Amino acid sequence: MTRKELIENIRRKQSFLCVGLDTDIRKLPAHLQNEPDAIVKFNRAIIDATAPYCVAYKPNLAFYESLGVEGWKALEDTVKYIREKYPDQFIIADAKRGDIGNTSQLYARSFFEHLGVDSITVAPYMGRDSVTPFLGYEGKWVILLALTSNPGSHDFQLMTDENGKRLFEEVLTKSAEWAGPEEMMYVVGATQGRMFEDIRRYAPKSFLLVPGVGAQGGSLEEVCRYGMIPGECGLLVNSSRGIIYASSGTDFAEAAGREARKLAEQMATLLR
Amino acid sequence: MTRKELIENIRRKQSFLCVGLDTDIRKLPAHLQNEPDAIVKFNRAIIDATAPYCVAYKPNLAFYESLGVEGWKALEDTVKYIREKYPDQFIIADAKRGDIGNTSQLYARSFFEHLGVDSITVAPYMGRDSVTPFLGYEGKWVILLALTSNPGSHDFQLMTDENGKRLFEEVLTKSAEWAGPEEMMYVVGATQGRMFEDIRRYAPKSFLLVPGVGAQGGSLEEVCRYGMIPGECGLLVNSSRGIIYASSGTDFAEAAGREARKLAEQMATLLR
Numbered sequence: 001m002t003r004k005e006l007i008e009n010i011r012r013k014q015s016f017l018c019v020g021l022d023t024d025i026r027k028l029p030a031h032l033q034n035e036p037d038a039i040v041k042f043n044r045a046i047i048d049a050t051a052p053y054c055v056a057y058k059p060n061l062a063f064y065e066s067l068g069v070e071g072w073k074a075l076e077d078t079v080k081y082i083r084e085k086y087p088d089q090f091i092i093a094d095a096k097r098g099d100i101g102n103t104s105q106l107y108a109r110s111f112f113e114h115l116g117v118d119s120i121t122v123a124p125y126m127g128r129d130s131v132t133p134f135l136g137y138e139g140k141w142v143i144l145l146a147l148t149s150n151p152g153s154h155d156f157q158l159m160t161d162e163n164g165k166r167l168f169e170e171v172l173t174k175s176a177e178w179a180g181p182e183e184m185m186y187v188v189g190a191t192q193g194r195m196f197e198d199i200r201r202y203a204p205k206s207f208l209l210v211p212g213v214g215a216q217g218g219s220l221e222e223v224c225r226y227g228m229i230p231g232e233c234g235l236l237v238n239s240s241r242g243i244i245y246a247s248s249g250t251d252f253a254e255a256a257g258r259e260a261r262k263l264a265e266q267m268a269t270l271l272r
Numbered sequence: 273m274t275r276k277e278l279i280e281n282i283r284r285k286q287s288f289l290c291v292g293l294d295t296d297i298r299k300l301p302a303h304l305q306n307e308p309d310a311i312v313k314f315n316r317a318i319i320d321a322t323a324p325y326c327v328a329y330k331p332n333l334a335f336y337e338s339l340g341v342e343g344w345k346a347l348e349d350t351v352k353y354i355r356e357k358y359p360d361q362f363i364i365a366d367a368k369r370g371d372i373g374n375t376s377q378l379y380a381r382s383f384f385e386h387l388g389v390d391s392i393t394v395a396p397y398m399g400r401d402s403v404t405p406f407l408g409y410e411g412k413w414v415i416l417l418a419l420t421s422n423p424g425s426h427d428f429q430l431m432t433d434e435n436g437k438r439l440f441e442e443v444l445t446k447s448a449e450w451a452g453p454e455e456m457m458y459v460v461g462a463t464q465g466r467m468f469e470d471i472r473r474y475a476p477k478s479f480l481l482v483p484g485v486g487a488q489g490g491s492l493e494e495v496c497r498y499g500m501i502p503g504e505c506g507l508l509v510n511s512s513r514g515i516i517y518a519s520s521g522t523d524f525a526e527a528a529g530r531e532a533r534k535l536a537e538q539m540a541t542l543l544r
Contacts, residue, residue: 126420
């Protein structure tokens with residue numbers, strides 16, 4: 001998907017919501033627990049209920065990998081389902097990969113060609129040759145970790161060099177030499193508040209993937225006040241647990257749809 | 273496996289070799305290419321041929337993930353094979369994971385409980401709560417990226433703070449507060465030469481996992497001169513492509529055994 005198409009989808013749906021498919025087998029509604037393909041069934045119902053209100057889905061790979069072979073199969077089935085039924089949804093493999101060049105190349109092929117997602121989250125620690133193998137796939141994106149939503153984000157990401165530049169700013173600066181805002185986005189946690197201003201100084205045109213609204217305590221209003229690009233939005237705000245576990249009963253999909261709609265309505269107001 | 277057991281294995285075998293199982297389906301010997309379970313067959317033969325000369329195996333997850341469901345099955349089968357036939361081998365899942373707390377927890381369970389490896393490589397960018405969920409499993413290890421072997425290692429890992437301390441040194445310092453040398457190792461690339469002296473200033477007792485000998489151009493002698501802990505070794509030196517692709521003919525396993533033995537003989541000299 002191109003940047004232009006993504007912006008059009010956001011404009012049309014009046015939403016920049018990304019639904020995080022962090023599907024935990026132990027948290028599924030009781031009536032699904034013992035069904036075969038419980039995860040895929042759960043995901044399909046969640047997707048059908050939320051698709052009108054969001055523009056992206058983000059399965060976090062850990063939840064699928066933790067189930068081994070079966071989990072991988074569930075992930076493949078889920079991606080295929082979205083791809084076929086809702087081709088205008090942007091799919092993010094939240095994998096936080098990054099390895100030496102020949103290995104990153106394999107990951108890129110695995111995620112973009114085999115699995116068929118639109119984008120993958122990548123960790124920047126290993127530098128240029130761990131990131132660039134993910135670039136150059138038409139319509140595919142790298143989403144680089146910049147300033148994450150968790151408490152540990154302060155341990156290294158805020159380290160300051162001799163000139164007062166912080167590590168996450170160094171990541172934004174250097175990575176801008178590798179790719180432009182047509183194929184690179186950044187992860188910035190919703191819990192970072194006014195730091196979005198600093199992010200925008202270095203990445204004025206880049207889309208930001210923003211986790212941390214909801215369960216982690218970030219504020220949607222703050223994110224938009226400091227991070228939104230007028231006319232282009234430039235944000236994909238993710239909610240996972242707040243949507244997919246809104247109810248643990250047989251009405252889980254309906255409840256998820258309701259929560260997604262609530263967020264989309266707030267977003268529509270903020271987009272004006 | 274405890275630190276003491278690992279040191280005993282190194283002493284007994286007079287080797288600190290780790291064989292990297294970066295098994296690429298496209299590089300398998302022609303006679304295996306069309307067999308079912310080609311990867312597992314290849315790995316088993318490599319393992320049988322090299323086990324006398326090494327103390328550890330390191331499958332890099334990218335190679336298995338790139339094959340989707342089948343790849344995961346091959347990885348599980350390979351780990352099981354090593355575990356049952358060679359219980360004294362230390363198994364490293366080279367995964368370079370790291371995510372917010374609840375997700376890292378899932379990864380830890382996935383790798384330590386489900387897959388059953390001894391250790392996993394973890395990327396430090398997201399800080400404390402992305403690393404600590406991997407700790408506290410008896411006999412299990414975190415291997416944290418510190419100073420990697422690739423050219424991109426210079427992009428961020430050498431960033432210097434106001435006091436002249438570099439990012440990789442900050443990673444060594446902070447992570448030492450999270451875990452001691454009984455359950456944390458560090459990745460340091462063989463291509464880093466004298467930088468091993470700097471590493472040892474911050475991590476005098478820690479085991480180092482050292483990739484980059486062979487195909488990437490690192491020198492075993494240099495690594496040992498600047499990085500070895502007298503009497504305890506403190507190194508696991510990895511070779512992947514140089515061993516497993518030593519021959520592309522029907523003698524691939526024999527050739528791999530020969531290369532592993534060559535390295536082990538050099539190591540025996542360096543251990544004296």
